Amino acid sequence: MSDEGEDTKIHDLSIWTEKYRPKNFSEVKGQKEIVARVKAFVEAKNMPHLLFSGPPGVGKTTLALVTVRQLFKDVWQENFLELNASDERGIDVVRQKVKDFARTKSIGDVPFKIIYLDESDALTKEAQQALRRTMENYAQTTRFILSCNYSSKIIDPIQSRCTVFRFKPLSKEEISGIIKTIALKEGLTVTAKGEEALFYVSGGDVRRLENLMQSSSAIKKELSDSLIFEVASFAEPREIIEVIENCINQDFQSAKKKLLDTMLKQGLSGIDVIKQLQKEAWNSKADDRIKLEMIKQCGEAEFRMIEGSDEFIQLEALLAKFVLLNKK
Ligand SMILES: Nc1ncnc2c1ncn2[C@@H]1O[C@H](COP(=O)(O)OP(=O)(O)OP(=O)(O)O)[C@@H](O)[C@H]1O
Ligand SMILES: [Mg+2]
Structure with missing residues (x-):
């Protein structure tokens, strides 16, 4: 761990996801029940194996680190081994490292050590x-x-040996709290629409939120919605909504023009916009059956784009299908 002096020196260069990583239970936002239960294990100095499952950037690694720090205090590093399942080539490496680590007794008054295995799926x-x-x-x-990320990929015998905790994306209020804390510390202002945009783009992923705030703040100290969408390579939702409404209203030409304008203005790729088209198709006023068809078509167009076909042809074809699907 770096001492105070070093901390202030690297202050401005540090990445915010590390700078704002919670150090204790009370700083972990959201995941309330999980935090309360894990905290109880720590207080009892006894815990079962744990399985943390959930989407990226919602506090799994963070809570594991908080747990070992609170449990072992200043000898946490001696009692903690962090492994990444996808780094370690094959289980043999994992097994050997675990063996070497587990062979010696824990240091301090807790009778066990902790091994954190990331990406175990x-x-x-x-x-x-x-x-x-x-x-x-x-x-x-x-x-x-x-x-x-997906507990369904973990075999049952392991799941049954662990207490399983399902982490969720953070809510709007929780994200808003984090935005305010960071803005205050970094001397930023965030407009009301900017805050909406940060939530929309982050989708409740705090890592994404913090990275986005850091890159945007390098451009301007006032975070507005247009700045956020530009930095995140996102179209403004209302523009995508307009594209879809044009399709529903059978106006192919306007839909196409609007989509092209939006993409050129923001410098977006086909892949960038297709996720948003899919999201807004689901929020549109079309009938449920039609919405499902539209979502299915987005999947096909995305697949073809990834395979290398011309993105503008694919997008136009997609809009054409949207128009046809919505024909009364
Ligand atoms: N619940 C939370 N409260 C406060 N900050 C958080 C929370 N979750 C994540 N963060 C912030 O996001 C960063 C990344 O979170 P973390 O490493 O815990 O993600 P993760 O859930 O382990 O994701 P992955 O599945 O990608 O490993 C943290 O360093 C912290 O700054
Ligand atoms: Mg992690």
């Missing part, structure tokens, strides 16, 4: 079976905290 089924045996072999001396 990247492990194959076979590797997970091996992990399960490793978890059993060292149950006396170690606890695992596994983290994943």
Whole structure:
């Protein structure tokens, strides 16, 4: 850990996701029940294996770090091993590292050490079976905290050995609280629409939010919606809504023109806008069946674009399909 002096020196260069990473339970926003339960484990100095599941940037690694710091205090580094399942080539490396780490007793008054295994859903089924045996072999001396985006990819025997916690994207209020804290500390102003835009683009992912605030603030100290959308390569939602409304109203030419204008103005790629088209198609006033068809078509167009076909042709074809689907 760097001392105070070093901290202030690197202050301006540091990335905000690390600078604003919560250091204790009360700083972790949202995930209230999870935080309360994990805190209770820490207070009892006893915990089962944990499985943290949920989308990116919502506090899984953060809570694991808070847990070990609170549990082991100043000897946390000696009692903590962090591994990334997708870095470590194969389970053998994981097993060897776990073995070396678990062989020695924990330091301090907590009778176990903690191993944090990030992206554990990247492990194959076979590797997970091996992990399960490793978890059993060292149950006396170690606890695992596994983290994943999709708990469905984790085999049942592991899930049943863990207390599973499902993390959620942060709510608008929670995101708004984080925006205010950072704005105050960094001397930024955030307009009301800017705040809406930050929430819209982040989708409740705090890492995304903080990165976006940091890159935008390098351009301007006032974060407005147009700045946020520009930095994030996002079209303003109302422009995409207009494109879709044009399609519903059978006005293909206007839809096409609006979409092109928006893309050129913001410098967006086809892939950038297609996610938003899909999102706004679902929010549109079309009938549910038609909405589902529209969403399906977005998926096909995106697939073709990724495969390398011309994005403007794909987008025009997509708008044409939207028009046809909405024909009475
Ligand atoms: N619940 C939260 N409260 C406050 N800040 C948060 C929260 N979740 C995430 N952050 C911020 O976002 C950063 C990244 O979060 P974290 O590393 O915990 O994500 P994660 O859930 O482990 O994501 P991934 O699945 O991508 O590993 C943190 O350093 C912190 O600044
Ligand atoms: Mg993580």
